[in-house]
Amino acid sequence: MRHRTSSTVRVVAALTAAGTALALAGCSGDSKATELDPDADVTITWWTGQADEAESLLEDLAAEFEKDHPNVTIDISPGASSTEELLQKLSAGFASDTYPSISYSFGSWASELESSGRTQDISDKITDPDLGWDEFSEAARATVQPTGDKVIGFPALVDNISLIYNKTVFDAAGVDYPTDDWSWDDFRKAAKELTDPATETYGYEYSVSGSEETTWQFWPHLWQNGGEILSDDQKTSAFASEAGVDALEFLRGMAVDDKSVYIDQTDTKFAQLFAADRIGMMTSGPWQLYDLNTAGTDYGVTVLPGTHGDHQTVSGPDIWALFDTGDVNENYWSYELLAWLTAPEQDVRWNVAFGNLPLRASEIDSPEFQAQVEAFPGLDIMAANNVNAVKSRPTVAGYVGLSEAIGSAISRVLQGEGTPKDALEEAAQKADQALADNN
Known part of the structure; x- marks a missing residue:
């Protein structure tokens, strides 16, 4: 278990400022699909912000998603040498129009990411009963909806004191x-x-x-x-x-x-x-x-x-930010990947396996989480305490x-x-x- 340093990061003041062009696959390309074709071949770029064991867990899950969806290629990488550097790289990518489909982001960045005008808005999708949006804590849901307007991604990690x-x-x-x-x-x-x-x-x-x-x-x-x-x-x-x-x-x-x-x-x-x-x-x-x-x-x-x-x-939730690459097929599959990743069946193999709290309340009774509770007594109480995380820390600049x-x-x-x-x-x-x- 590792204490993240998201709360101490000094964010970049202007995400739309000019930056160094990045050679990324995320949204660069000669043409963009404007009509949805879920069966079309597509490549989505995913910056995980992780390293070592955590990165390996996500790479295995990405490979599994690719196997189940042969038309989807996931270009997965940490995105930067440290999570703290991702915001600056995103800013530069926005300036050069070469940014990823998905990026791990500290919750404190959420308002600035939304103000960049580059994020997707999935507000119309979170009402799907199959998504189980209400299973995320109130603080986690609020963090991915920083201004109360758009929903710019999915919760990635939750904690509380x-x-x-x-x-x-x-x-x-x-x-x-x-x-x-x-x-x-x-x-x-x-x-x-x-x-x-x-x-x-x-x-x-x-x-x-x-x-x-x-x-x-x-x-x-x-x-x-x-x-x-x-x-x-x-x-x-x-x-x-x-x-x-x-x-x-x-x-x-x-x-x-x-x-x-x-x-x-x-x-x-x-x-x-x-x-x-x-x-x-x-x-x-x-x-x-x-x-x-x-x-x-x-x-x-x-x-x-x-x-x-x-x-x-x-609570200090972090998020998976979804970016609008201008290609409807890329946008469709980046959403589908995160909906799948944050489902209980996958989260127990990512957050729970790594020692984080589960994203969803329904995971508390899972064998995977109970095994972690046996190893680290009190983890179940901390997970249940997420119901008391009813407000999020501000994400304003x-x-x-x-x-x-x-x-x-x-x-x-x-x-x-x-x-x-x-x-x-x-x-x-x-x-x-x-x-x-x-x-």
Whole structure:
């Protein structure tokens, strides 16, 4: 299991900017089919954004699809030396009219991809009952429909953050394990009871690096309190509200007043200390379970604590973006490939086999996923927690600047500098400027 870095990527400001021409097969050619002929020979180009084992799994699936559809040739490759480079290559491809049919894309790119005018719109197809569109989480569906208008592709990967607790630390302190109906007050009380300065043991942890790790841990607190990240028109920030101030004050009270929070400036040390039985609780995702099992840590997993019964979490879905190559046959078969790939029968051989959460709720009871649960206890709870991923992080171009602004504010407050209200209002000004500069 690998933690993706999609949330920290700085996106290219203008996808339609001029770029270096790419020698790709995706949409280059002498003629384009304008009338659909599903039996015509067709080549579609697929950038997977993957490497090593993940790429091999997808290549095997592509070969299987080709065998079942002899008229279809799939030109499959990672597309770039790293996933982070795909957006720049897409931008250059749009400028030279030589872009792929399908590309893996971080969810944070979705709005910019749609604004390029090069994506397909499959809105009229997702109502097909056989597609099972409602089986994808709300956050995943929202990410492939970034402006609420077009549906530009399919979910590719889903995750969320859950509450992971260290049973050894709880047992040593004589504290009852968390339950799925815990409130944040229950959480705070337990964190204080778990903290022991003599052994340098902390109840909870929080990253104060100012990165997206800092930011996205805050969004469930904001949402559960009734707050929003952006205004309705997505042009200005909305987090410096009473809901936002209350959420940050709660975390400040734990970190500064209770001193029950390990303040991590590295994004990584907290997980090591948790595995070593020095931290009682952390909020994280499925990528942590491999390391915890390797370390032999005795842990449990449940949903995030809630506010008035709302246990909303945050998710960072990535997508398979579908591009309109101008050839109706290519467009038809690129859609058919993704509809097939994201069906439960194939997803258990891709996401589940690789150690990711299943895309669809119907896969949770599959033998393939249950085998992963046996290897990584708690993975089933994280998969079920996708029902609490009801909102998606913004995909607007200015989100990176917004995230940096509020991440810095959270970091300062949790280290005892300034008040939540002042810090969030200052962050909102910076966030609004970033949003204005990118719109």
